[in-house]
Amino acid sequence: LGMPTTRTGTAPRRRTRRIMVGSVPVGGDAPVSVQSMTTTLTADVNATLQQIAELTAAGCQIVRVAVPSADDAAALPAIAKKSQIPVIADIHFQPKYVFAAIDAGCAAVRVNPGNIKKFDDRVGEIAKAAADAGIPIRIGVNAGSLDQRLLEKYGKANADALVESALWECSLFEEHGFTDLKISVKHHDPLVMIAAYRKLSARCDYPLHLGVTEAGPAFQGTIKSALAFGVLLADGIGDTIRVSLSAPPVEEVKVGIQILESLGLRERSLEIVSCPSCGRAQVDVYTLAEQVTAALDGFKVPLRVAVMGCVVNGPGEAREADLGVASGNGKGQIFVKGKVVKTVPESQIVETLIEEAMRLAEEMEGS
Numbered sequence: 561l562g563m564p565t566t567r568t569g570t571a572p573r574r575r576t577r578r579i580m581v582g583s584v585p586v587g588g589d590a591p592v593s594v595q596s597m598t599t600t601l602t603a604d605v606n607a608t609l610q611q612i613a614e615l616t617a618a619g620c621q622i623v624r625v626a627v628p629s630a631d632d633a634a635a636l637p638a639i640a641k642k643s644q645i646p647v648i649a650d651i652h653f654q655p656k657y658v659f660a661a662i663d664a665g666c667a668a669v670r671v672n673p674g675n676i677k678k679f680d681d682r683v684g685e686i687a688k689a690a691a692d693a694g695i696p697i698r699i700g701v702n703a704g705s706l707d708q709r710l711l712e713k714y715g716k717a718n719a720d721a722l723v724e725s726a727l728w729e730c731s732l733f734e735e736h737g738f739t740d741l742k743i744s745v746k747h748h749d750p751l752v753m754i755a756a757y758r759k760l761s762a763r764c765d766y767p768l769h770l771g772v773t774e775a776g777p778a779f780q781g782t783i784k785s786a787l788a789f790g791v792l793l794a795d796g797i798g799d800t801i802r803v804s805l806s807a808p809p810v811e812e813v814k815v816g817i818q819i820l821e822s823l824g825l826r827e828r829s830l831e832i833v834s835c836p837s838c839g840r841a842q843v844d845v846y847t848l849a850e851q852v853t854a855a856l857d858g859f860k861v862p863l864r865v866a867v868m869g870c871v872v873n874g875p876g877e878a879r880e881a882d883l884g885v886a887s888g889n890g891k892g893q894i895f896v897k898g899k900v901v902k903t904v905p906e907s908q909i910v911e912t913l914i915e916e917a918m919r920l921a922e923e924m925e926g927s
């Protein structure tokens with residue numbers, strides 16, 4: 561009979577413990593959240609807050625900031641206080657910054673077992689400080705900084721090595737009664753990453769933070785992340801996601817949101833259904849689709865807008881959408897909720913679609 565599926569065709573979400581990252585629930589039946597990481601110097605409070613504001617506007621729900629120096633740690637109270645979304649302090653090597661981040665009011669701390677040998681003796685203190693503050697800790701294992709002992713044992717940072725590292729670090733916290741944890745096991749190879757998360761998911765019920773690390777520039781990184789997250793999320797694995805791109809972090813958020821929307825794990829805000837164009841096209845579909853997308857960017861009302869190049873599939877898709885255009889003979893038939901409401905010259909297609917989108921949005925908000 562196969563696995564039961566949800567309405568969207570994905571497997572039911574795997575039941576994980578629920579933790580709170582500030583006001584954002586992660587795990588349990590909480591919706592999958594999207595996070596990113598700032599690229600500014602954390603010590604530059606204004607620049608970091610500015611970037612956090614841009615990320616928030618793009619839909620980012622949790623933000624992580626790197627804390628490599630004392631100046632960065634000193635900036636955390638102001639950043640944690642003024643950020644509109646929960647701030648996670650990302651800490652390697654220096655246990656003292658973990659305590660600084662907790663005191664600063666950060667919503668969580670990320671530590672890396674491969675880079676925290678010095679931490680192991682202090683796990684008890686860290687667990688107590690985090691428990692007293694009521695904040696979770698992310699155990700963030702990364703293939704590029706795997707514990708030397710495990711590298712020797714497995715020969716390379718394979719899925720088993722990543723999982724063992726994560727569960728070992730969790731066990732240290734568990735010994736102190738601390739289970740307010742979430743885990744990531746990142747690898748640059750989507751196949752290894754998928755295998756690691758599957759194994760991890762079978763062995764614990766901590767919420768999982770998905771990431772393909774060092775995924776590459778925007779185009780390659782988007783494809784790797786979409787593929788890996790898609791496979792895992794469709795299997796019900798994953799509670800929060802971070803797309804890593806060598807590109808501005810707002811792009812990471814946009815990609816993350818698109819992945820969730822494409823899997824039906826989040827309601828779409830705006831969906832543009834546009835055809836690839838072909839020899840039958842009677843209008844410049846690329847330009848038209850780009851203009852419509854740009855004009856409706858940031859539109860919050862869930863609308864499906866079809867931009868179609870000719871009458872082959874045009875009227876059908878346009879009719880299925882909330883709003884659409886089917887082009888032909890230098891004109892565009894404008895559809896609203898399945899009915900042709902007007903036919904306009906090609907030069908007026910974009911403005912007419914925008915007008916109709918605004919009108920529909922008002923109606924939907926009013927209803």
Ligand code: SF4
Pocket residue numbers: 835836837838839840841842868869870871872873874
């Ligand atoms: Fe080609 Fe028309 Fe299909 Fe667009 S809608 S791809 S122009 S056949």
